[in-house]
Amino acid sequence: MALENPFQDPLRFERRIPECAVAIFGANGDLTKRKLLPALYRLAYERRLSPGFAVVGISRTPMSDDQFRANMRESVAKFLEDSPFDEDVWNTFAQGLYYMAGDIGDAQAFTNLAEHLKKIEECRHTAGNVLFYLSTQPSQYAAAAKGIGAAGMATGNGWRRIVIEKPFGHDLESARELSEKLHEVFRESDIYRIDHYLGKETVQNILAFRFGNGIFEPLWNRRYVNSVQITAAESIGVEGRGGYYQEAGALRDMIQNHLLQIMATIAMEPSATFQPDAVRDERAKLLRTIRVMKPDEVLANSVAGQYGPARIGGADVVGFRQEKGVDPNSQTDTYAAATFFVDNWRWAGVPFFIRSGKRLPKRVTEIAIQFNAAPHAVFGDNGDEDTPNLLILRIQPEEGISLRFLSKRPGAGMKLRPVSMDFNYGSSFGERSPTAYETLLLDAMIGDATLYTRQDMVEASWGAVEPILNVWHNQKFDFPNYEAGTWGPKASDEMLARHGHEWRTP
Amino acid sequence: MSTTIQPERVLKELAELWVTLGKESDPSHSSGVLRACAMTLITLVEESEDPSDVWSTMAALMPEHPSRAIVIRFKQSAARELSSRVFSQCWMPFGHRRQICCEQIEISASDASLPELAPVVLPLAVADLPVVLWCRSARLFRLPEFPQLAKIANKLLLDSSAFADPAGILARIQSGQKVVSDLAWTRLTRVRELISQIFESRSYLSRVPEVALVKLTFGGVIPPVSAFYLAAWILDCLEAAGAHPYLEWERAAGVPAGRISRLELAGESDSGLHVTLTISGDPARQMAELQIDSLVTNTVFPTDNDYALLREELSIPGRDAVYERTLARAARLAGQGK
Numbered sequence: 001m002a003l004e005n006p007f008q009d010p011l012r013f014e015r016r017i018p019e020c021a022v023a024i025f026g027a028n029g030d031l032t033k034r035k036l037l038p039a040l041y042r043l044a045y046e047r048r049l050s051p052g053f054a055v056v057g058i059s060r061t062p063m064s065d066d067q068f069r070a071n072m073r074e075s076v077a078k079f080l081e082d083s084p085f086d087e088d089v090w091n092t093f094a095q096g097l098y099y100m101a102g103d104i105g106d107a108q109a110f111t112n113l114a115e116h117l118k119k120i121e122e123c124r125h126t127a128g129n130v131l132f133y134l135s136t137q138p139s140q141y142a143a144a145a146k147g148i149g150a151a152g153m154a155t156g157n158g159w160r161r162i163v164i165e166k167p168f169g170h171d172l173e174s175a176r177e178l179s180e181k182l183h184e185v186f187r188e189s190d191i192y193r194i195d196h197y198l199g200k201e202t203v204q205n206i207l208a209f210r211f212g213n214g215i216f217e218p219l220w221n222r223r224y225v226n227s228v229q230i231t232a233a234e235s236i237g238v239e240g241r242g243g244y245y246q247e248a249g250a251l252r253d254m255i256q257n258h259l260l261q262i263m264a265t266i267a268m269e270p271s272a273t274f275q276p277d278a279v280r281d282e283r284a285k286l287l288r289t290i291r292v293m294k295p296d297e298v299l300a301n302s303v304a305g306q307y308g309p310a311r312i313g314g315a316d317v318v319g320f321r322q323e324k325g326v327d328p329n330s331q332t333d334t335y336a337a338a339t340f341f342v343d344n345w346r347w348a349g350v351p352f353f354i355r356s357g358k359r360l361p362k363r364v365t366e367i368a369i370q371f372n373a374a375p376h377a378v379f380g381d382n383g384d385e386d387t388p389n390l391l392i393l394r395i396q397p398e399e400g401i402s403l404r405f406l407s408k409r410p411g412a413g414m415k416l417r418p419v420s421m422d423f424n425y426g427s428s429f430g431e432r433s434p435t436a437y438e439t440l441l442l443d444a445m446i447g448d449a450t451l452y453t454r455q456d457m458v459e460a461s462w463g464a465v466e467p468i469l470n471v472w473h474n475q476k477f478d479f480p481n482y483e484a485g486t487w488g489p490k491a492s493d494e495m496l497a498r499h500g501h502e503w504r505t506p
Numbered sequence: 507m508s509t510t511i512q513p514e515r516v517l518k519e520l521a522e523l524w525v526t527l528g529k530e531s532d533p534s535h536s537s538g539v540l541r542a543c544a545m546t547l548i549t550l551v552e553e554s555e556d557p558s559d560v561w562s563t564m565a566a567l568m569p570e571h572p573s574r575a576i577v578i579r580f581k582q583s584a585a586r587e588l589s590s591r592v593f594s595q596c597w598m599p600f601g602h603r604r605q606i607c608c609e610q611i612e613i614s615a616s617d618a619s620l621p622e623l624a625p626v627v628l629p630l631a632v633a634d635l636p637v638v639l640w641c642r643s644a645r646l647f648r649l650p651e652f653p654q655l656a657k658i659a660n661k662l663l664l665d666s667s668a669f670a671d672p673a674g675i676l677a678r679i680q681s682g683q684k685v686v687s688d689l690a691w692t693r694l695t696r697v698r699e700l701i702s703q704i705f706e707s708r709s710y711l712s713r714v715p716e717v718a719l720v721k722l723t724f725g726g727v728i729p730p731v732s733a734f735y736l737a738a739w740i741l742d743c744l745e746a747a748g749a750h751p752y753l754e755w756e757r758a759a760g761v762p763a764g765r766i767s768r769l770e771l772a773g774e775s776d777s778g779l780h781v782t783l784t785i786s787g788d789p790a791r792q793m794a795e796l797q798i799d800s801l802v803t804n805t806v807f808p809t810d811n812d813y814a815l816l817r818e819e820l821s822i823p824g825r826d827a828v829y830e831r832t833l834a835r836a837a838r839l840a841g842q843g844k
Contacts, residue, residue, distance in 0.1 A: 005706055006714075006742075007701055007705050009699075012695050012826075016702070045806075047696070051704065051798060051801055086806055088793065091804070092803050092804045125707065125801060127709055
């Protein structure tokens with residue numbers, strides 16, 4: 001028997017998903033409707049799924065298979081991004097959709113699911129491969145994993161993997177506790193901690209850009225890089241999630257996971273291969289080298305902010321404390337900024353400025369790498385000559401890369417001006433970029449964990465963030481300290497000014 | 507009608523074009539225009555073809571495969587005729603202030619001028635970037651002077667389905683030294699991908715040695731080139747997995763000539779693996795019904811137009827080992843039927 005599929009043609013064929021079933025806990029929730037099912041349908045549309053692919057939705061609401069299919073049809077048609085809805089594709093895809101009512105707290109629900117999956121394995125030829133997706137409250141992760149294990153579903157004829165969404169704990173201790181509970185049932189290699197930022201095309205393109213080209217890597221160090229700014233700004237507020245957000249805050253919700261992962265991707269050493277663990281080892285190593293702030297360094301190197309009310313575009317915008325479900329005296333950070341340093345040879349002394357906030361002027365996520373200015377001003381004082389070279393990696397909304405450099409202004413005299421060389425991901429490759437969930441679901445089903453977070457990475461990033469949280473926890477901030485629609489508190493500008501820098505305006 | 511083209515003049519016109527584009531760009535912004543180029547794409551077409559079809563394909567390809575596009579329109583004439591014009595295609599990516607532009611050159615030539623074309627086109631190719639020659643006409647491909655022009659290209663694209671004699675064209679492609687891409691092969695990618703997906707399953711893969719019969723059903727009197735390609739590829743793959751199948755051809759009534767309508771893989775006994783793939787619809791919307799034992803699924807294939815086919819081929823700059831291996835066997839299969 002051949003071990004490899006002789007029909008494969010990697011030069012032309014896209015990566016395909018082996019036969020499997022996906023069991024989604026929380027199948028009636030928003031994430032399933034808005035992201036997971038549209039992503040799975042799109043994979044079907046792209047012909048990436050195996051012929052017998054199946055989905056079992058599990059939630060408390062009683063519903064028949066047909067009702068579930070009808071609900072999901074409506075959601076997929078509504079939430080598909082940049083993609084047509086094809087009735088024929090849907091009909092085939094929907095044949096593999098099943099539903100089962102059950103509560104995570106009820107052991108019988110897991111026994112029923114085990115039976116359900118067995119039947120599906122027989123009729124859809126899924127070979128016993130199952131991906132469990134916990135689209136539930138994080139507080140239910142441990143119980144769900146335990147239920148899966150108790151019903152004997154963590155092992156079977158094929159592979160068994162589990163996907164969980166952030167937050168992976170609310171501090172280092174709870175992250176370790178969660179991990180221990182999951183490890184009682186699943187091996188670390190079968191746990192896929194999703195970070196949808198890592199699934200974005202441009203984040204993946206950072207690896208291609210850095211390690212696929214010979215010209216940038218020699219510059220990628222303290223000798224040439226002056227500083228790095230990572231911005232993840234949202235123009236919206238908490239959008240009805242005030243209750244959840246109040247417990248999380250920007251530092252936990254964005255910086256601890258997404259932005260530190262991006263920072264690790266920017267700053268990591270090249271891995272010897274593109275094997276999942278080789279890449280993740282390098283990311284983890286970088287996260288472990290982030291200098292941990294001492295308590296007396298925290299306030300000088302981090303800024304917490306909270307938006308207050310404002311009038312934007314002729315409409316009144318409420319402050320965070322006036323949002324539904326939010327404590328009127330809330331001390332939650334809707335804005336967080338921090339200066340990190342990486343203690344290794346490559347990056348010693350280079351500041352990494354990271355900020356994230358809600359109700360900022362626009363939705364943008366980008367990384368700006370500022371290079372050192374030319375060592376000597378050959379062209380005299382012409383106003384623009386000290387403009388540093390900037391490499392901007394845009395994650396969203398316009399995925400792409402820009403390089404800013406100086407060029408001579410046409411005409412007499414040697415006047416320089418900054419010009420930008422742009423690469424736009426969407427317009428350059430014309431084709432539609434897959435959504436982060438398409439990429440990540442595909443990877444999980446294929447068994448490629450490159451873009452997933454490993455427990456040691458989770459712990460390392462908590463290690464960098466927790467000292468800040470501890471100091472903030474004992475502070476009484478004078479919130480709100482920035483108006484909705486502005487680029488955050490003044491203290492954030494002052495933090496950069498202390499390092500001789502200023503925030504870019506994305 | 508002019509009878510000569512001076513490459514230097516064409517290049518000068520291109521340079522002037524960039525100056526003009528720079529001046530026309532929004533003076534309030536310093537961003538200007540961006541020249542994008544990843545290859546030189548030369549397209550040979552008959553004068554009778556509507557040039558707007560070719561240029562619209564080029565236009566669609568440019569954002570993904572920015573190139574200096576040279577379209578040479580041939581007229582069947584014994585008189586020597588050569589003339590050219592240059593222009594550009596620009597687009598503004600959504601949300602951006604800067605235009606991206608590609609250069610386009612249209613050359614009109616007569617058959618009699620074919621021997622003189624290579625020295626004209628060679629200096630027009632962009633330095634250090636690959637040259638791809640897309641021959642859209644079977645007649646031009648057969649002209650004795652064609653190989654001389656083809657020499658300047660790193661890669662030759664053609665569509666063998668336009669040739670009446672599958673055995674002849676397959677043998678000719680195979681005997682050439684050039685890296686060739688055949689759009690008749692490209693059209694099979696979706697079908698091949700679907701078949702390959704079946705055997706991503708370990709259980710189906712383990713049953714491949716059971717396959718004793720490969721049956722291909724086609725429209726027309728003789729199997730089209732694509733059927734030889736598909737048969738060759740499947741036989742190669744099955745044999746690599748330990749099967750020794752027999753190939754059977756079947757003519758389908760009511761199916762247009764040149765189309766494959768059905769593929770069947772079957773074991774010797776009823777309990778063996780049984781796969782059927784039935785293709786229906788037209789090129790604008792092709793449907794495939796795949797049956798593996800009792801499991802049936804339906805798939806919609808994306809539209810097969812020149813743009814989609816070229817997009818795939820231009821993404822493969824070098825040799826394609828799977829295609830070359832398949833071509834060799836397809837040529838043998840087609841030759842056996844002669």
